[in-house]
Amino acid sequence: MDPAVLMAGWVLALPAIGWAFWRLNKTIDERSVPLIALLAAGLFVAQMLNFPVGGGVSGHLIGAALAVILVGLPAGMVVMTTVLVIQALLFGDGGITALGLNLLNMAVIAPLVAYAIMAVFKGNKLAVPVSAWSAVFISSVICGLQLGLSYSISGGAYGIEMAIALPAMAGWHAIIGIGEGVITGGVVLFLGKVAPETLRMSQVRTDKEVVEHGA
Amino acid sequence: MERRYLVASVAILIAFAVGLVGYYALSADLGDGLEVTLEEGGWEEGEPAYQAPFDYGSDYFTGLIMGLVGFAATFTILFLYLRAVKTRKSDR
Numbered sequence: 001m002d003p004a005v006l007m008a009g010w011v012l013a014l015p016a017i018g019w020a021f022w023r024l025n026k027t028i029d030e031r032s033v034p035l036i037a038l039l040a041a042g043l044f045v046a047q048m049l050n051f052p053v054g055g056g057v058s059g060h061l062i063g064a065a066l067a068v069i070l071v072g073l074p075a076g077m078v079v080m081t082t083v084l085v086i087q088a089l090l091f092g093d094g095g096i097t098a099l100g101l102n103l104l105n106m107a108v109i110a111p112l113v114a115y116a117i118m119a120v121f122k123g124n125k126l127a128v129p130v131s132a133w134s135a136v137f138i139s140s141v142i143c144g145l146q147l148g149l150s151y152s153i154s155g156g157a158y159g160i161e162m163a164i165a166l167p168a169m170a171g172w173h174a175i176i177g178i179g180e181g182v183i184t185g186g187v188v189l190f191l192g193k194v195a196p197e198t199l200r201m202s203q204v205r206t207d208k209e210v211v212e213h214g215a
Numbered sequence: 216m217e218r219r220y221l222v223a224s225v226a227i228l229i230a231f232a233v234g235l236v237g238y239y240a241l242s243a244d245l246g247d248g249l250e251v252t253l254e255e256g257g258w259e260e261g262e263p264a265y266q267a268p269f270d271y272g273s274d275y276f277t278g279l280i281m282g283l284v285g286f287a288a289t290f291t292i293l294f295l296y297l298r299a300v301k302t303r304k305s306d307r
Contacts, residue, residue, distance in 0.1 A: 025300045033297040034220045041224070041290035045231040045282045048271060050242040058245035082293045090288060091281070092267030140248065147256070160256030168255050172248035195219070 001098060002150040002158040009146070010100030016108040020077035027074070035198060036071050040079040043067065044086065051179055059176030064110035064139075065118075065132035066184045070191070070198055073115045080107035105143050110135040128188045129181035136177035137170070144169030224290075231282050239275050 043063035050058035063083075067076035084102050087093035094102045117131035144166040150159025159165070191198050246254060253260075272278040 024297075025304070028297055028301055028304070030301060033294060033301060034217065036297060037290045037294035038220055038223060038227075040293045041286045042227045044285045044289040045227065048278070048282055048285070049231070049234040049238045050245065050247060051237070052241050052245055053248075056245055057251045058242040058247050060247060079293070082289060086285065086289050086292065088267070089265075090267055091269050091271060091285065092263060092265070093271070095263060096265040143249065144252070147252070160253065160258060164256045165252060168252040169248065172251060176248050 001101065001146070002154040004153055005146055005150045005159070006097055006100060008100075009098075009102075009104045013100050013104040013108050017077060017081050017103060020074040020081070023074035024078050032071065032075070036075050036079060039067055039070055040082045043079065044083050046183075047083065047087070053172070053175045053179065057172055057175075059172070059179050061180055061183050062106055062110060062136055062139075063184075064106060065114035065128070065135045065180070066187060068111045068114045069118060069128060069131070069184070069188055073111060076111045076115070077107050080111060101143070101146055105139040105146075109142055110139040113138045129185040132184035133177035133181040136180045137173050140169045140173035140176075141166065224286075228283070228286065231286070232279060235275060235278055235282065239278070 043061070043066070046061045046063060048060070050060045053059045062080075064076065064080055067079040070076075071079065081103060084094065084099065084107055088096055088099045088102070114131040114135040117134050118127055121127035121130065145162075147160045147165035147169070148162025151161050151165070152159075188199065269281055269284065272281045
């Protein structure tokens with residue numbers, strides 16, 4: 001990736017993540033602590049499990065929509081940030097230099113997309129899988145744009161030609177997103193039956209309501 | 216911590232242990248969407264700027280152990296951070 005694009009990733013991601021930590025610090029309640037930590041740990045192992053999507057390609061759960069649905073937007077962003085930072089620092093997954101862009105795509109954009117779709121289609125049965133699919137698809141299209149932009153800015157030294165990067169990222173992730181939608185929908189359906197109180201975002205409660213009534 | 220979170224942790228780890236069998240049987244040799252895109256674009260991976268202490272392993276048992284390490288690290292770091300925030304908030 002071109003250094004300017006890498007830097008832009010950090011510049012855009014850090015304020016949003018800072019806001020998420022600040023918001024969560026203000027609204028966190030005792031009962032949410034183990035749920036949020038367990039969700040992050042669960043997403044870490046889930047992201048290790050790739051599934052084949054055909055054409056010699058695999059995909060794995062990102063989990064941004066699931067995190068937002070279970071614990072709300074700020075906590076969901078914190079969960080995704082924790083997972084990505086541990087993957088990069090402990091396991092070298094994604095790399096340190098690209099961490100800013102990975103955070104922007106998967107800890108900021110994907111949760112925001114999921115949150116927006118859940119809020120707009122509140123109460124609709126398809127909101128959960130559609131938000132999960134959209135979070136994967138839109139964040140990967142943006143990743144494709146970043147690859148293409150890197151190529152253009154660096155005169156071909158970094159990144160990939162936009163004409164290759166964008167359709168490939170969009171095409172593969174349109175398929176991978178179906179897996180994300182199915183898994184997220186299945187988990188939410190299961191939790192709705194066994195532990196409905198864990199589904200915070202599906203009720204789209206405001207932070208004020210959470211403070212007043214607890215998680 | 217409530218018993219249900221311990222039960223949920225065990226359930227997640229069992230699902231991971233089972234899922235890992237499927238991963239090594241079906242997907243371990245396949246690149247993900249980004250990796251395939253980079254490959255199609257002729258991207259060549261350079262030397263990493265930072266050498267991480269672990270990797271995900273290349274067989275079932277190292278993968279399982281690294282999954283457990285990652286699960287424990289992620290849970291512990293976030294749990295301790297959130298507990299510290301909660302305690303500091305309560306002290307005010």
